[in-house]
Amino acid sequence: MKGAVIGCGFFAQNQLEAWRDIEGVEIVALCDQDAERLNASAAAFNVERCYTDAAKMFEEGGFDFVDIATTVGSHRALVEMAAKAGVHIICQKPFAENMTDARAMVDAAKVAGKTLMVHENFRWQSPIQAALKIVKAGTIGEPFFGRVSFRSGYDVFSGQPYLAEGKRFIIEDLGIHILDIARAFFGDATRIAATTRRINPKINGEDVATMMLTHENGATSVVDCSYATQRTPETFPQSLLEIDGTLGTLRLDAGYRLTVQADGETQTDVSPPLLHWAQKPWHNIQESVLTIQQHFVDCINSGRQPETSGADNLKTLALVEAAYLAAEQGRTVKLADI
Ligand code: NAD
Ligand code: 89V
Missing domain, CATH: 3.30.360.10 (Dihydrodipicolinate Reductase; domain 2)
Structure with a gap:
């Protein structure tokens, strides 16, 4: 399963570490509007394809799912872009800024027939x-x-x-x-x-x-x-x-x-x-990142809906x-x- 990650900030580092530990998954593309953060993560996680523009990354495709690790203001636009591109989606919490956006995002994934999981890991x-x-x-x-x-x-x-x-x-x-x-x-x-x-x-x-x-x-x-x-x-x-x-x-x-x-x-x-x-004390949260991402992969492989x-x-x-x-x-x- 090939994946792309959007957002290479503070928390995405945990998500990238966890993806490295999940069998059968390879992160093939990274995106961040901030070129410095993008390049640092690309070097740390050995990812060749790098983008500062998510639309361009979706246009070039070549991945089965996207992991959206940006802050909430960008979630609706990115989830809708991903649904349009026909890939499975994980989106960080808070899922949306309001219920109207959240419902539209759920509808977009449903119309596309793709799995949409919120990274609600606690x-x-x-x-x-x-x-x-x-x-x-x-x-x-x-x-x-x-x-x-x-x-x-x-x-x-x-x-x-x-x-x-x-x-x-x-x-x-x-x-x-x-x-x-x-x-x-x-x-x-x-x-x-x-x-x-x-x-x-x-x-x-x-x-x-x-x-x-x-x-x-x-x-x-x-x-x-x-x-x-x-x-x-x-x-x-x-x-x-x-x-x-x-x-x-x-x-x-x-x-x-x-x-x-x-x-x-x-x-x-x-x-x-x-x-x-x-690292302690974050290890409790970090372990749950691995567990929820494994759950996403298991759900896609078995055709189940994720719990979250x-x-x-x-x-x-x-x-x-x-x-x-x-x-x-x-x-x-x-x-x-x-
Ligand atoms: P951050 O600001 O450190 O990182 C976000 C990154 O996304 C930045 O580098 C920014 O340049 C990039 N970005 C924003 N909009 C973009 C766009 N449209 N296209 C490409 N790149 C874009 O934020 P963070 O602390 O890593 O938090 C990210 C999300 O993770 C937040 O929603 C936060 O609530 C969530 N979070 C979750 C947990 C958890 O346990 N589930 C813990 C911490 C943070
Ligand atoms: O899990 C989170 O969403 C983090 C923190 C634990 C700091 O609240 O933002």
Whole structure:
């Protein structure tokens, strides 16, 4: 399978490393508007075909899929270009700037008959997968309450300066992952309430968000995110879990400690492996990049839809939009209205 990558910035380096580890895949073309970044990645990953213009790259073709690793403002145009060129597509999160764009992107891939997956990788982290396996097996019975929590004081702005600039910050960039984890455990939501705060005066958007979701199955979940939390141990980039079920409880605590209490207690260390190209503390995220990209390849080879397909991600994106609306208007928002 031959692929092309658009965007050779901060995070794409992980995607390029992961592609190198996936059997049967070769990245044959790279594109970035910034020639310096383009050339650095081409040299590091030994890719000959380089483009500063995505349209030209699609025109010349010669690949089966494209991996779009640019920031959100370019996603719709690039996904539509890729669909028109008839290739399978992976697009980074946030998938789109608004629901209209997101729906148009899903339609474009559908019309082209091509697979569209959103690189929504947090649910693919191995500690989260370990917890999902236990909950799906029914070990703690029917979950009726959950808390998915991400609280940190880690400086994300040095690697990703654009995160300090936008009017929106934590729900759009990070909360989107945590809301998606809540969907993976408790299914789709019908309503959401939210509050937001900005603590760091040097950024434009909100860096604290607390959200409460009502799920279709009657479960309630609290999704809380903060980049203004100074604490020890610093848990970046761990998502912590607390789930109550009708037969017991599950907790994923700091340090990747998974505790299940249901007819006795088990404690397991579910630390993610440190891949040969990864660095702590990012190794948790980096491993999930490999897992989600392998999932994309497996889905194409077997004709399945990816778990985090474009169509599926519309529901995560709707939660983001609804959370901002709920916080702004101080009310509970129905997802059906988004
Ligand atoms: P970045 O700014 O470092 O890199 C983006 C690159 O895309 C830049 O080099 C830019 O020149 C290039 N680019 C932008 N528009 C282009 C276009 N139309 N054609 C060609 N090149 C173009 O950004 P980043 O930090 O690497 O983030 C990229 C995306 O990855 C964002 O959407 C971000 O939210 C996401 N991200 C995801 C995770 C995750 O765990 N899933 C982690 C970090 C970032
Ligand atoms: O995963 C992400 O989307 C990153 C970070 C972990 C820093 O929020 O932007």
